[in-house]
Amino acid sequence: MNRTKSTYLAFLAVLMxxxxxxxxxxxxxxxxxxxxxxxxxxxxxxxxxxxxxNWRQGFxxxxxxxxxxxxxxxxxxxxxxxxxxxxFTFDSIGFxxxxxxDGSYDYAITGFLGGASIFSQSGTFAGAFGFWDNVISASxxxxxxxxxxxxxxxxxxxxxxxxxVTVTSVPEPAALALFGIGLAALGLTRRRKTA
Numbered sequence: 001m002n003r004t005k006s007t008y009l010a011f012l013a014v015l016m017x018x019x020x021x022x023x024x025x026x027x028x029x030x031x032x033x034x035x036x037x038x039x040x041x042x043x044x045x046x047x048x049x050x051x052x053x054n055w056r057q058g059f060x061x062x063x064x065x066x067x068x069x070x071x072x073x074x075x076x077x078x079x080x081x082x083x084x085x086x087x088f089t090f091d092s093i094g095f096x097x098x099x100x101x102d103g104s105y106d107y108a109i110t111g112f113l114g115g116a117s118i119f120s121q122s123g124t125f126a127g128a129f130g131f132w133d134n135v136i137s138a139s140x141x142x143x144x145x146x147x148x149x150x151x152x153x154x155x156x157x158x159x160x161x162x163x164x165v166t167v168t169s170v171p172e173p174a175a176l177a178l179f180g181i182g183l184a185a186l187g188l189t190r191r192r193k194t195a
Contacts, residue, residue: 023091026080026163028057031066035059039068043083047165052077058159061096067161076150078160082167087113087142091164095125096132103155109135111143118143124152132161142168 024045031042037057041050051068054076058069070076082088090111097103104126111119119139146165150158 022167024165024167026165028066028068028161031057031059031068033057033059033066045165046083046167047088048079048081048083049163050079061159067094067096067159069157069159070150071157076158078148079145080148080163080165081145084167085144087144087168089140089142089166089168090137090146091166092134092136092162093148093160093164094132094134094162096159096161097125097155097157104152105150105155105158106152107135108149108151109137110147110149111139111141112145112147113141113143134162 024047026044026047026049028042028044030044031039035056035058039051039055039057041048043049054070055078056069056071058067059065061067061069068078080090090109093109095107097105104124106122106124108120108122110117119141121135121138123135125133148160
C-alpha cells in the first residue's frame, strides 16, 4: 500500500473514532432510601430517569438492591433520557415482583425520536417473588427518550432494576466536513493517477 492511501486510511480512522458507543447500566445505587420512600426520579450514568405516580424506592428486592417499584401499577410509567440530550439505544431492563403471591403484569417499552414513537416492544410476565426477568431490546435504533409502561397488575408490586442503555455519539458537523474533504482528495488523487 502506498503512502498516500495509508495516510487517507489513518485520516478516516481518526474521523470515525468519535462515533464510538458508551454502554451504561442504571442500577439505582445512588437512591438515598429508606425502603418505600417516594421515587420521582434520579440522574445516573448520564441519564435522567423520571417516574409517574405510585413509584417507590425499593431496598428489600433488587438485582442487587436497591431497585424501584410500583405498588399500584395501573398506568405506572418510567421515562429515560440522556442528560446531554443526545441519542442512545435501549438495551435491556430487569423486572421482578415483590409480591408473595404469583400473578402477572404487562409491560410496554416505547422508543421515541423527536417526539414520534419509532419502536415498541411489549409482553406479559407471570411474576414470582424475587425472581428477575430480563428483557432484551429487539431494536438497535437510536432514541432521544424511552418510556416504560406497566399495566394490568394481578400482583401487589413490580420492581425495575438494571436498565441497560448505550450512548451513540454523532460526529460533529466539522468532522463530517473534514471527512468529505478527505474523500474528495482521495478521489482526485486516484483520478490523476489514472489520467
